[in-house]
Amino acid sequence: MDSSLPLVLTRDGSGPLHLQLAEQFRAAIRDGRLQAGHRLPSTRDLSTELSVSRSVAQAAYDQLHAEGWIAGRTGSGTYVADVVPLQPVRRPRARPAEPAGKKLLTLRPGIPYVGPTVDAGWRRAWREVSTRPPSPGYEHPAGLPELRTALAEHVGRVRGISCGPENLMITNGTMHGLQLLLTVHGTAGERLAIEDPGFVSAVTTARHNGLEVVDIPVDEDGLVVSALDPDLAAVYVTPSHQYPLGGRLPVARRNELIRWARRTGATLIEDDYDSEFRYDVAPLPALAQLDLDRVVHLGTLSKVISPALRLGWLVASADVVDQLSAYREEAGDWPAWPMQAAFLAMLRDGYLDQVIRRSKRLYAERRNHTCKVLAPHGQIVGQDAGLHITLLLPNSLDDRAVAAQARAAGVAIAPLSDYRRTTPGPPGLVIGYATPSTEDLHAALQILVRVLGDVPTDR
Numbered sequence: 001m002d003s004s005l006p007l008v009l010t011r012d013g014s015g016p017l018h019l020q021l022a023e024q025f026r027a028a029i030r031d032g033r034l035q036a037g038h039r040l041p042s043t044r045d046l047s048t049e050l051s052v053s054r055s056v057a058q059a060a061y062d063q064l065h066a067e068g069w070i071a072g073r074t075g076s077g078t079y080v081a082d083v084v085p086l087q088p089v090r091r092p093r094a095r096p097a098e099p100a101g102k103k104l105l106t107l108r109p110g111i112p113y114v115g116p117t118v119d120a121g122w123r124r125a126w127r128e129v130s131t132r133p134p135s136p137g138y139e140h141p142a143g144l145p146e147l148r149t150a151l152a153e154h155v156g157r158v159r160g161i162s163c164g165p166e167n168l169m170i171t172n173g174t175m176h177g178l179q180l181l182l183t184v185h186g187t188a189g190e191r192l193a194i195e196d197p198g199f200v201s202a203v204t205t206a207r208h209n210g211l212e213v214v215d216i217p218v219d220e221d222g223l224v225v226s227a228l229d230p231d232l233a234a235v236y237v238t239p240s241h242q243y244p245l246g247g248r249l250p251v252a253r254r255n256e257l258i259r260w261a262r263r264t265g266a267t268l269i270e271d272d273y274d275s276e277f278r279y280d281v282a283p284l285p286a287l288a289q290l291d292l293d294r295v296v297h298l299g300t301l302s303k304v305i306s307p308a309l310r311l312g313w314l315v316a317s318a319d320v321v322d323q324l325s326a327y328r329e330e331a332g333d334w335p336a337w338p339m340q341a342a343f344l345a346m347l348r349d350g351y352l353d354q355v356i357r358r359s360k361r362l363y364a365e366r367r368n369h370t371c372k373v374l375a376p377h378g379q380i381v382g383q384d385a386g387l388h389i390t391l392l393l394p395n396s397l398d399d400r401a402v403a404a405q406a407r408a409a410g411v412a413i414a415p416l417s418d419y420r421r422t423t424p425g426p427p428g429l430v431i432g433y434a435t436p437s438t439e440d441l442h443a444a445l446q447i448l449v450r451v452l453g454d455v456p457t458d459r
Ligand SMILES: Cc1ncc(COP(=O)(O)O)c(C=O)c1O
Pocket: 109, 110, 172, 173, 174, 175, 176, 199, 238, 243, 271, 273, 299, 300, 301, 302, 307, 312
């Protein structure tokens, strides 16, 4: 019998003949031209029909068999299978395509400036890694002991947290730290408080772990501690620069939070994502500095060097680090050696301190410029620290509509409403000033000012 399909094989570089053949059968089954139960030609007939060797037809059938498209045995014929394999779902693009030819500037928060030049310190660290053979085994699930020792010294010096290597675990970033914690210590149905507005990824991670997220309001100083109820298993908090409104939790409120946690037995998860950057204000004690028995502190390189490194750390009591280590060992979740070795070199060499010093100078200038340009357009909050400010807008404005207008004009920006869950508050824009070049930042702000000047308000 013939295949009754218009099969065309080419020898013009379109790939091996058996793969071309298999794909044409696959396409015919997919779009219904060949139905379940339809008998296919024998490999002998097919090869004659197509003037190819029988091994080509056989290889195509073997492939289709292995993938589940066809069934049958030698002697009894080959049929289109009853169970047609699942097709990969073509998802709609998560983000709308940008208009071709137009550069989209970004004022979205969260990503540091990564310049085009390669620093000597960066090069030195990787050179050092590249001249050593890789670690022969899996090493320690909490991370390289020398790195944990160096990092304990670092967080002691810059964050005042008195700890040793036994209190430190290397992670793939803040969210990995939270995920580990919830996997090992979170119980489905438990209640985890998160600031509202707050960090969307923390909410997503908690919900995916089966926890109930409790929305806690924030004011200009940060988390409203008096809004916490005693039935919470844990609180996720950004005390050094509330995300995204930018409040810095005053010492009295930090103490109140620690007292509340001691009373209720809840764990405080301190997300210390951008505390390296403070402008003209004194440092405040990390929560972990106040009580390492109640606090798990999450640090990251994402805001200092780049989120692409996927490197962070978790500081906690030695018991918690041991429990997480035992889990990681069993689950096979080991920190990658090259990044750890390079980070160790960066710490020892003073490269990390150098990047922080340099970035702080750059961001301070950019922050000043951003505040000056945007001050006439709303109330600026959160400007004392970090890599972003938030511009609160008049209540009559829809911040998502403003963000859409800004995007259409060539600037990506995050509306404050995207961070809010149930606690009401004014509209606003969360404006990151770190990511673009200084030139692009100035251009983006000019566009934003034009957009804000164009939107009608009731003021
Ligand atoms: C509030 C907050 N915490 C932490 C992070 C960093 O997460 P990670 O260390 O997993 O990159 C971000 C990044 O956007 C953030 O906004």
